Amino acid sequence: MTETRTPARAVIMDHDGSLDDLLSLLLLTRYDVDLQGVAVTPADCLLAPALSVTHRILDLADLPHVQVAPGSLSGPHPFPMAWRTDALRVEALPVLNRFPPRERTSGPVLPAHEQLVKWIEQAATPLTILVTGPLTNLAWCLDKHPWLEQAIGEIVFMGGAFDVEGNVEEPGHDGSAEWNVYCDPKAAQRVFATQIPITLFPLDVTNQVPVTDEFVRAFGAHYGNPASDLAGSLLAMTFGTVETVGSPYCCWDSLATSYLAAPELFTFDQVRCTVVVDGASEGRTVRADDGRVVRCAITVKQEDFYRHCLQLLT
Template sequence: MGIVEMNKDGNFPNVRLLFDNDTGIDDALALAYLCACDHVQIEALTSTPGNVDVEQVAANNRALLALCERPEVPILIGAQDPLQIPLVTTPETHGPQGVGYATLPDRGTTASSEADAVDYWIDAARANPGELTVLLTAPLTNFALALRREPRLPWLLRKVVIMGGAFYYQGNTTPTAEWNTHVDPHAAKEVFAAYTAAAEQGLESEKLPIVCSLDTTERFEMQPEFLTRLAEEAGCTESELVLASDPEGTLSNSSNPLVRYLSDALRFYFEFHRHYDQGYIAHVHDYFAAGVAAGTLGYQSRPATVDVETESTLLFGTTVADYRGLWGKPANARIVSSNDPESGFAELLTRLGALARKLDTNS
């Protein structure tokens, strides 16, 4: 019943992007991809605590932007903690620094305060009504704070893309809850409540958040052979082999800095998924959401009314979707119902390969 949303001719309109993340291996992959998209202008990168604490998120972002030769992008620190509960990070999933075995020097020393990050969003949206796309691949803490201060944001923004939630699908943190939502369910609940209020006031359906939940992001299942193909696409003379039989923690010897960084980060992610009996693979959730925000990946979506459980111990952080209007409330989100991983990985390979060649030439 959803509308197919896909650009078929490969000519993508320019996207002005506010990107909020908690870098994070798949956040890092998404950021590298966006840096490889010539039609995407990253207006600001805001950091939210999640996979690691917020200072480490900002450090990861600074280092990766420097590698991708995008040091001009402002990096703003958002909230220090979730709205109402203590922060829980994921060193077992993303490594102690958030990017697996990858290492880069942090070439920056400062980042702005939480007020600067949230106020930046609000000021930018007011100054550019209908022009900015927001991509959220972290807990929704910063976005909830921004909506508190400026309830007109749903009208001011061009598009909002959220990676989070699980609907009729097993959670990856509890049996029913997805990680980003579980870290700060109160923030997610506030965000969807704000969009319910906006819908009741006549917000256009195309401005409702596009929600990339585990139902479809886990279809983006990266195999280690992707890194072999990336090295080839980047023009590397040496093969990049990431094998399940390698000792854990084996590091890349690639001469290409981007290939080496992504290989070391993703190897940790492959190992993590194997530890949890999912195979030597990596679910690259945030890349799919980045492709939706950039307009490069096709998908279908269904309107729904979304709410988040914050009271039940058993179901804490669970997202619930009403597709049939049983609550008597208007739709407050568009939940992605299908996508195309095969073409998505082909797109990722082409873009990252071109960026890797460029960085190798410039180094």
């Protein structure tokens, strides 16, 4: 009897170039998924180095054919510039400069919001959209082409905060919002207004997996493995966050990404919620009886997550 293989999940990633976004992309390339494209949003990054690093990670994973689309849309609340320079340093890491960049074989691409439409149109099966930055590109697509809603099987989004403090510290804001939502609250509201299933990873669960000294140094035992060297370097570059901003760097985006390969790491609940789009709580995600239902990650098996990353990246 011939064994029938289940088709790999078709995935598009939209990230915004921070250290954890780049770790998420690296992790995603190790999964049994059909990665159909990567959009880079100029939110928590400078676009040029973030694009360069994205290409180099795909080269490292032997995926030079995967298209990378540069974002040209941005939300009304730019991320702090001090956070956006990480990709400049990552681009210079020796592990990403062992070889010249490979020739792109995928042809020209459109700006990310327009290319996202093309990717969704061309997909043979409903797509999973993994968003580890703001929802700006996806909201534009749904505004301009509402029928695309039927072609998206699931949105996996790292964003929001319900029962924990947010991470926005801006003048006039009450600190209740999470940055990926706060960057473009109306985009989040637009996406939440759809019927597309959303699996949400808010700060409530991502705060449960801080980047620990033990986790980072464990990659050292695998020195010489390019994926491990890059993962360890990205994680090591997060050190100093507590000293400078007063809170730990967490595996925000990489935790959401791990769901695609290891959903058993999580417990979930159905949460009705909405997005505040103005005032001192702008960008806050709040429970609401008349809100839309999202599948919200509640808890994670912390040590199993760390082991998952180490096994896949070493």
